[in-house]
Amino acid sequence: MTGQSQTGAPDGAASPKSTRKAGSGSPVSLPHRHLLGIEGLSPIDILALIDRGDMFADLIQSDTAPPPPFSETLRGRTIINLFFENSTRTRVSFELAAKHLGGSVLNINVAGSSVKKGETLLDTATTLNAMHPHILVVRHNCSGAAKLLSQHVDAAVINAGDGRHEHPTQALLDALTIKRRVGRIQGLKIAICGDIANSRVARSNIHLLATLGAEIRLVCPTTLLPAAIDMMGVEVFTDLEEGIRDADIVMMLRLQTERMEGTETPSQREYFNLFGLDRTKLMRAAPNALIMHPGPMNRGVEIDSATADDVEKSLIRTQVEIGVAARMACLEALAGASGDRR
Amino acid sequence: MTRTLFTNARLLDPAQALDAPGYLLAEDGLITAAGAGSADTTLRKDAEIIDCKGACLAPGLVDMRVQSADPGAEHLEDLHTLLHAAASGGISTIVALPNAKPVIDDASMIDSLSLRATRIGGARLRLYGAATRKLRGKAMAELGLMAEAGAVGFSNGNRCIMDSLVMRRLLAYSAMLDRPFIQHCEDHDLTAAGEMNEGETSTRLGLIGAPAEAEAIIIDRDLHLIRMTGARYHAAHISTRAAIESIRRAKAEGLPVTADTAPPYFMLNEMAVSTYDTAFKLSPPLRSEDDRQAVIAALADGTIDAIASDHVPVDGDAKAQPFGPSQPGASGVDTLLALTLSLVHQGHLELLRALELLSLAPSTILDLGGGALIPGTAADLVMFDADSSHIIRGSAFASSSRVTPFEGMPVQGRVLATYVAGAPIFRA
Numbered sequence: 136m137t138g139q140s141q142t143g144a145p146d147g148a149a150s151p152k153s154t155r156k157a158g159s160g161s162p163v164s165l166p167h168r169h170l171l172g173i174e175g176l177s178p179i180d181i182l183a184l185i186d187r188g189d190m191f192a193d194l195i196q197s198d199t200a201p202p203p204p205f206s207e208t209l210r211g212r213t214i215i216n217l218f219f220e221n222s223t224r225t226r227v228s229f230e231l232a233a234k235h236l237g238g239s240v241l242n243i244n245v246a247g248s249s250v251k252k253g254e255t256l257l258d259t260a261t262t263l264n265a266m267h268p269h270i271l272v273v274r275h276n277c278s279g280a281a282k283l284l285s286q287h288v289d290a291a292v293i294n295a296g297d298g299r300h301e302h303p304t305q306a307l308l309d310a311l312t313i314k315r316r317v318g319r320i321q322g323l324k325i326a327i328c329g330d331i332a333n334s335r336v337a338r339s340n341i342h343l344l345a346t347l348g349a350e351i352r353l354v355c356p357t358t359l360l361p362a363a364i365d366m367m368g369v370e371v372f373t374d375l376e377e378g379i380r381d382a383d384i385v386m387m388l389r390l391q392t393e394r395m396e397g398t399e400t401p402s403q404r405e406y407f408n409l410f411g412l413d414r415t416k417l418m419r420a421a422p423n424a425l426i427m428h429p430g431p432m433n434r435g436v437e438i439d440s441a442t443a444d445d446v447e448k449s450l451i452r453t454q455v456e457i458g459v460a461a462r463m464a465c466l467e468a469l470a471g472a473s474g475d476r477r
Numbered sequence: 478m479t480r481t482l483f484t485n486a487r488l489l490d491p492a493q494a495l496d497a498p499g500y501l502l503a504e505d506g507l508i509t510a511a512g513a514g515s516a517d518t519t520l521r522k523d524a525e526i527i528d529c530k531g532a533c534l535a536p537g538l539v540d541m542r543v544q545s546a547d548p549g550a551e552h553l554e555d556l557h558t559l560l561h562a563a564a565s566g567g568i569s570t571i572v573a574l575p576n577a578k579p580v581i582d583d584a585s586m587i588d589s590l591s592l593r594a595t596r597i598g599g600a601r602l603r604l605y606g607a608a609t610r611k612l613r614g615k616a617m618a619e620l621g622l623m624a625e626a627g628a629v630g631f632s633n634g635n636r637c638i639m640d641s642l643v644m645r646r647l648l649a650y651s652a653m654l655d656r657p658f659i660q661h662c663e664d665h666d667l668t669a670a671g672e673m674n675e676g677e678t679s680t681r682l683g684l685i686g687a688p689a690e691a692e693a694i695i696i697d698r699d700l701h702l703i704r705m706t707g708a709r710y711h712a713a714h715i716s717t718r719a720a721i722e723s724i725r726r727a728k729a730e731g732l733p734v735t736a737d738t739a740p741p742y743f744m745l746n747e748m749a750v751s752t753y754d755t756a757f758k759l760s761p762p763l764r765s766e767d768d769r770q771a772v773i774a775a776l777a778d779g780t781i782d783a784i785a786s787d788h789v790p791v792d793g794d795a796k797a798q799p800f801g802p803s804q805p806g807a808s809g810v811d812t813l814l815a816l817t818l819s820l821v822h823q824g825h826l827e828l829l830r831a832l833e834l835l836s837l838a839p840s841t842i843l844d845l846g847g848g849a850l851i852p853g854t855a856a857d858l859v860m861f862d863a864d865s866s867h868i869i870r871g872s873a874f875a876s877s878s879r880v881t882p883f884e885g886m887p888v889q890g891r892v893l894a895t896y897v898a899g900a901p902i903f904r905a
Contacts, residue, residue: 174681257797277799278672278683279753298801300683338683362686363677 163187163468169285169292170465172301173342181343184464188311192460208467209238212269216242217259219275224430224455225295229272232462256280257287264288270469291469299333305429306339308461310347312454313384316425321348326379328354329388329410329437332361336429337388341367354378356410358399375410382420386427387412387437395436403436413439425450480504481899484516486529490536491833492849501534503856506898511850529860532893535832536848537569537857540813541737541839542713542785549578554790554877560599562876564903566810567892568600569857572843575607576634582607582618584626591627599902603845605632605659608647612636617647624654629843632659635760637695639665644699648708657709657842662695662720663761672801674747674762682750684800687762693719700727703734711842712736714787716761718771725780735842739787739809740816741882743772749882755796755803756882773825776834783838786813790878808871808878816883818863818890828863856899865891
């Protein structure tokens with residue numbers, strides 16, 4: 136085992152840099168070698184990553200900034216996007232983020248290959264490790280896969296989504312998106328709605344937003360509610376209009392197609408009727424409520440098009456744009472760790 | 478005539494509530510005398526004298542739930558290794574499950590495996606016959622012929638009989654043959670794709686939860702069928718409070734119901750899964766701390782009758798995977814005695830009760846006729862030091878299957894020797 140587990144690191148092990156006052160916008164140095172989840176990150180680390188991402192977002196959106204790359208942090212470093220599940224937006228977002236920092240990027244799409252899933256993970260890890268990448272960005276359909284990988288490679292590992300467990304960079308970009316639009320997270324009423332049981336986005340967001348002091352409500356059918364979720368400090372609703380009442384942020388989750396007609400929800404029609412967001416239901420939320428969705432959306436299932444495309448209220452497109460900046464902050468933060476072992 | 482005289486032993490026999498310094502004489506494989514104090518000189522005549530030097534001498538352990546990888550996956554563990562590993566764990570009899578490849582659902586397989594075991598030496602091998610053909614839970618296997626060939630009971634391996642009609646008929650038929658039915662209590666429809674026990678931990682880890690209720694649901698259904706058929710029913714590797722409460726009620730009602738559990742369910746809880754370490758992927762899954770406490774209480778009050786190792790040979794590659802797709806199970810014969818003794822050292826059980834759980838009870842449930850130090854019974858014995866401490870290391874196992882959820886755990890209790898029919902099958 137070469138990897139030090141991210142969640143296993145004692146809280147007291149934070150490096151001096153990571154305990155500096157948040158908001159200075161300088162490169163973040165995490166006390167962990169990998170970014171495997173939000174759970175286990177301190178509020179200071181989270182805020183530092185958000186602030187750094189904020190700076191990168193300014194840079195990306197600036198008309199006067201020089202063209203990318205914006206930094207040489209990753210020059211000479213190899214970043215491998217290792218995706219065992221199909222993804223367009225996350226993979227491209229990481230690729231762009233790495234290139235903006237001067238890194239070389241390789242994309243490996245293992246999804247759809249005939250090799251058995253579990254075997255592929257460690258076999259692939261061994262193979263890739265021999266090529267000495269600096270950072271591995273991994274997505275896998277099994278919870279815990281990123282952690283397992285991190286125990287078998289020398290590179291720093293970023294979890295780009297592991298099963299139903301965590302998707303930390305999504306939560307960071309969501310928080311950054313909210314912060315840039317609203318200015319704060321503390322005290323906001325945030326409703327996370329949809330398939331909570333199967334959502335890694337929901338888990339990472341619950342950890343992150345609760346850590347930063349938001350009031351979190353979950354809205355979902357009882358068949359998609361994971362056990363003992365109330366232990367995570369959230370309030371649970373089964374009525375969408377009740378759940379989003381006075382909410383500042385309404386975050387919708389994707390309902391996987393294979394769950395639409397079965398024993399979890401009877402039909403797409405019924406799901407939209409009860410749990411889909413439209414203009415009428417949205418009126419229950421706070422007057423300036425904003426809508427988010429991690430994508431890809433099922434229009435007409437969890438959200439109707441008019442609401443999703445509402446330029447005043449929808450942050451969905453912004454989330455994608457901000458994603459690159461948030462991931463730049465993460466890649467930069469692990470660049471140091473990735474270099475220590477070379 | 479071979480005579481072996483064990484002297485200077487701490488004789489422990491739950492059948493006679495005996496715990497005293499004493500001696501034991503074995504002649505031609507049978508116990509012929511045992512008693513407190515020192516053996517008189519007539520007993521010593523022509524006998525091989527084994528000085529136990531104060532060590533515990535008890536009935537050899539009877540491990541009533543062992544999975545053999547032989548036949549079918551001998552590269553993981555063949556019968557020779559298994560029977561000798563059991564011997565080094567103080568086990569004089571193992572009872573193997575029918576889920577081998579091919580499935581042990583035919584009398585000829587019982588015959589051939591039994592014969593092979595006698596050639597190997599090591600622990601005795603007894604077998605359960607598969608309850609249904611290929612363990613598919615549908616058509617009944619030839620229970621009668623397997624019983625004649627020596628099957629001590631019927632089991633469907635790690636698959637529960639889900640069809641109530643099939644279950645009713647299996648119980649009725651087992652009752653006719655006077656053999657116990659061993660159930661793996663799991664409502665497979667309810668646990669579906671479950672990866673660990675359902676609860677806060679499964680939610681936090683994003684692993685699919687298998688609810689604890691899936692165990693009690695099956696027992697509760699089966700209790701009705703037992704009332705209809707009068708069959709002897711044994712609930713295997715019980716892990717939940719709800720199931721224990723059902724069994725407790727059934728026993729109070731006088732139903733012929735027994736149960737066992739395995740060390741993981743009284744030593745560990747679901748929190749162990751927090752690092753996604755696949756050594757903790759077991760079937761049934763590790764449960765809550767409340768369930769663990771209920772298992773310990775049930776072992777003490779007699780609701781759970783026996784402790785089995787629940788030994789499952791697992792390929793390292795099948796564990797070197799993400800938690801979800803990794804194979805459940807772990808090695809158990811090497812650690813059965815020491816882990817059970819930890820309940821004694823922690824003050825939960827008396828030593829005699831622990832030994833009853835490990836030998837007399839399983840022997841009685843399966844009509845094996847052993848598990849006691851009574852003259853006339855087979856001289857199947859274990860000699861052990863109950864206090865000697867060591868740290869569990871899979872790499873040191875005699876079993877060739879070295880995956881253990883107890884890696885690095887300090888325990889007390891060391892097997893010094895194991896005897897079958899008076900002859901040593903293991904000496905430390």
